[in-house]
Amino acid sequence: MFPSLCEVSTDQLKEAVKKLLQFLHETLQISGAHTVDFYTQDIWKKLVAVSPETVLSAFSKHNGTSHHIGKEVPELSSIFSNQQLVNIEAFVEASHSHSLVNMGICTSVDELLEALAVHKAGSPDLKTDQFMNDKKSHEVLIMSQLVQSIANICGVKQVIDLGAGKGYLSSYLSMKYNLKVYGIDSSDTNTDGANRRNQKLKKYWKTYKTDAREVSKAQESDQNKDCLLPNYSCQEVNTDREIPKPKSCFPKLEESSISNDLKSINVSEWKRDQENYQRTLQPADSDRSSPFLDILPADAVEEQTFSKSVHKSLSEQEKEQRKMENISIKEQRGSRVYLPLTCKITVETELSEIIEDLEESIMVGLHTCGDLAPNTLRIFTAKPEIKAVCSVGCCYHLLSEEFESPEEEITVTTWGFPMSIHLKESSWFFGRNARMSACLALERVAVGQGLATESLFYRAVLQVILKDCFSVTQSDKRVGKIFSKSGNFTEYVRKSLKKLGHDDSELSDMEIMEYFEKYKPRKNEMEAFNMLKVLLAPCIEALILLDRLLYLKEQNNLAWSGLVKLFDPVKSPRCYAVVSMKKV
Known part of the structure; x- marks a missing residue:
C-alpha cells in the first residue's frame, strides 16, 4: 500500500519477542518486586550484589538512555x-537494547506522514495554549495531523474517539480538519466537561472576532485568504500572520467545576437531546471576519440551559426562521461537528446503536486506559465500517492478564494481555507490580523528573513499623496520598496508622523517629533499586506493544500495521501509537 514505507514482518516480530521474553524472564524478580516490602524482605541484599552507588553512577553515566540499534546484546549469564x-554495566546495555527505540521495529511519525503524502505548509498550527497545557497541546497537534492524513488516504470523514475524556483531541480534529467526530467516554463527568469546554471555545473565538473588527478591511481580507479552513485534503492551514490578542477581555479557559444539577448525557437520551438541541441553536454570525470563527463548527455543542433560555425569548416565527437557517447551516457544515457521548464501550458494543449516522470511520484513542486500548484494536478488526485505527494506550497497571491467576475462577472472556495467539501460546504474564513498573518514565527520570523517592521511602519504613508493632505482613493495603498531606515522618505514620485501622497511641514520637533514623542510611538502596526498575520499564512496555502489533499481523484483511513513535517521551512518556489500515 505504501511502497516507500518499510513494514516489519511477522517473523521479525516473533524473533524480537523471543529475545525480549528471555530478558524479561530473568529480570522479572526486579520489576515485580513491591517497593512497599523493600525493607521487610531485604530486597536489595536478595537481588543485587553491587553497591547502590555503583548503580546510580552507571545510570548517570548513560544519562538513562543511549543509542543501541545493531549493537550486540550482553549475555544474560554475564x-x-x-x-x-x-554486572550493572551489562544490565544497562541489555535493558536499552530491549527497548522499542533500539529494536529497529518502530516507524517515526515523519516517515509515516511522508508515506501518506502529507506536505507540511511550514505555517504554525492553531494556537492551543489558551485551552490546553503544554503536554496536551504537544500530543493533540501531532496526533491530529496523523489522524487527518490517515482519514484522508482511507477516504473517510468520520472519527470515533474512544476514551475521549475532556475532548481535546476530538474538538481539535473537528475544528481544524473538518472531520465529524464522536467522542465516547464512560464518564458522565468527562462528557459534561467536554460540553462545557465547547461552549468556552465558542466564547474564545468570539472574543477574537470582536478584537479583529478593529483591523482594517484589507488586513481582514488577507487574513481570510490565508487562514480559511482547507477543503478535505492533506494540505495544512496557511497562517502567516498573528492575530492580535484582546487586551483585557480575553476569557479564561480553565476547566470549571461541573455543577451537580447538570444532566449527564447517556446513550438512551442522546437522540432526544440532539433533536431538542437542533431546534434551539442560534444561527452562525454573518460576519465571520476572524479565521478562528471559520474553524469553529457552527453546530458545536451548546449547554442545554443556554439553549432553553434562547428558546423562550423567540417568537414562533423567529423560531421557525432559526430552524430553517440551522438546517441550511448543517447541510453546509454537516461534516464539521464534535459530539460527546457517554457510553462504556466493549468488543460486543454495536456502534450503530450509539451513532445513528455511522459511516466508514477511523477509530482513535489518545491515552486510553487499561483494557480499552487493546479492545480498541479488537473493535477495529471486527467492525467492517472501521477502516483504520490510531491508538495510544496508557495505564498498563490496569490491564487484565489472562494467565496471572489461573487458579481463580474468572468469568472474563476478553483479556487485555496477551492479545496475540503467539504470546497466548507461551502463557506469559507480568503481574501487577511489573505492569506498574512499565508506567515509569525513563526519559523523564533521565532529565531529573519523575520519581518520588521520599514518599516511597516513607511507605517502606511504615511497612516495617506495621510488621514489627502490629504483626501486619501483607502489603496490599494502600494509604493513599497521605504523604502530600503530612509535614514530617511522624505525622505521616500517625495518619497512615489511623487510615489502616490501627491505634497510633501505642507508639511514641520517639519510637517512630527511631525507625526513620535506622533506615535513613539505606535510603540510597531504594533509590538505586528504583533506577533498575526505571531501566526495565521500556522493556515491559515493548512486550505489551509488540503483542498488540502481533495481534494485528495475525489478521488477514489489513494493508499496513506498525508501531509509530508519535511524541517526545519527556513531554509524553506514553509516546507510541499502534496504527493500522485495512485493505481497500
Missing part, C-alpha cells in the same frame, strides 16, 4: 549470578 545482579 549480568546475573545466582539470581543476583552482578
Whole structure:
C-alpha cells in the first residue's frame, strides 16, 4: 500500500519477542518486586550484589538512555549470578537494547506522514495554549495531523474517539480538519466537561472576532485568504500572520467545576437531546471576519440551559426562521461537528446503536486506559465500517492478564494481555507490580523528573513499623496520598496508622523517629533499586506493544500495521501509537 514505507514482518516480530521474553524472564524478580516490602524482605541484599552507588553512577553515566540499534546484546549469564545482579554495566546495555527505540521495529511519525503524502505548509498550527497545557497541546497537534492524513488516504470523514475524556483531541480534529467526530467516554463527568469546554471555545473565538473588527478591511481580507479552513485534503492551514490578542477581555479557559444539577448525557437520551438541541441553536454570525470563527463548527455543542433560555425569548416565527437557517447551516457544515457521548464501550458494543449516522470511520484513542486500548484494536478488526485505527494506550497497571491467576475462577472472556495467539501460546504474564513498573518514565527520570523517592521511602519504613508493632505482613493495603498531606515522618505514620485501622497511641514520637533514623542510611538502596526498575520499564512496555502489533499481523484483511513513535517521551512518556489500515 505504501511502497516507500518499510513494514516489519511477522517473523521479525516473533524473533524480537523471543529475545525480549528471555530478558524479561530473568529480570522479572526486579520489576515485580513491591517497593512497599523493600525493607521487610531485604530486597536489595536478595537481588543485587553491587553497591547502590555503583548503580546510580552507571545510570548517570548513560544519562538513562543511549543509542543501541545493531549493537550486540550482553549475555544474560554475564549480568546475573545466582539470581543476583552482578554486572550493572551489562544490565544497562541489555535493558536499552530491549527497548522499542533500539529494536529497529518502530516507524517515526515523519516517515509515516511522508508515506501518506502529507506536505507540511511550514505555517504554525492553531494556537492551543489558551485551552490546553503544554503536554496536551504537544500530543493533540501531532496526533491530529496523523489522524487527518490517515482519514484522508482511507477516504473517510468520520472519527470515533474512544476514551475521549475532556475532548481535546476530538474538538481539535473537528475544528481544524473538518472531520465529524464522536467522542465516547464512560464518564458522565468527562462528557459534561467536554460540553462545557465547547461552549468556552465558542466564547474564545468570539472574543477574537470582536478584537479583529478593529483591523482594517484589507488586513481582514488577507487574513481570510490565508487562514480559511482547507477543503478535505492533506494540505495544512496557511497562517502567516498573528492575530492580535484582546487586551483585557480575553476569557479564561480553565476547566470549571461541573455543577451537580447538570444532566449527564447517556446513550438512551442522546437522540432526544440532539433533536431538542437542533431546534434551539442560534444561527452562525454573518460576519465571520476572524479565521478562528471559520474553524469553529457552527453546530458545536451548546449547554442545554443556554439553549432553553434562547428558546423562550423567540417568537414562533423567529423560531421557525432559526430552524430553517440551522438546517441550511448543517447541510453546509454537516461534516464539521464534535459530539460527546457517554457510553462504556466493549468488543460486543454495536456502534450503530450509539451513532445513528455511522459511516466508514477511523477509530482513535489518545491515552486510553487499561483494557480499552487493546479492545480498541479488537473493535477495529471486527467492525467492517472501521477502516483504520490510531491508538495510544496508557495505564498498563490496569490491564487484565489472562494467565496471572489461573487458579481463580474468572468469568472474563476478553483479556487485555496477551492479545496475540503467539504470546497466548507461551502463557506469559507480568503481574501487577511489573505492569506498574512499565508506567515509569525513563526519559523523564533521565532529565531529573519523575520519581518520588521520599514518599516511597516513607511507605517502606511504615511497612516495617506495621510488621514489627502490629504483626501486619501483607502489603496490599494502600494509604493513599497521605504523604502530600503530612509535614514530617511522624505525622505521616500517625495518619497512615489511623487510615489502616490501627491505634497510633501505642507508639511514641520517639519510637517512630527511631525507625526513620535506622533506615535513613539505606535510603540510597531504594533509590538505586528504583533506577533498575526505571531501566526495565521500556522493556515491559515493548512486550505489551509488540503483542498488540502481533495481534494485528495475525489478521488477514489489513494493508499496513506498525508501531509509530508519535511524541517526545519527556513531554509524553506514553509516546507510541499502534496504527493500522485495512485493505481497500
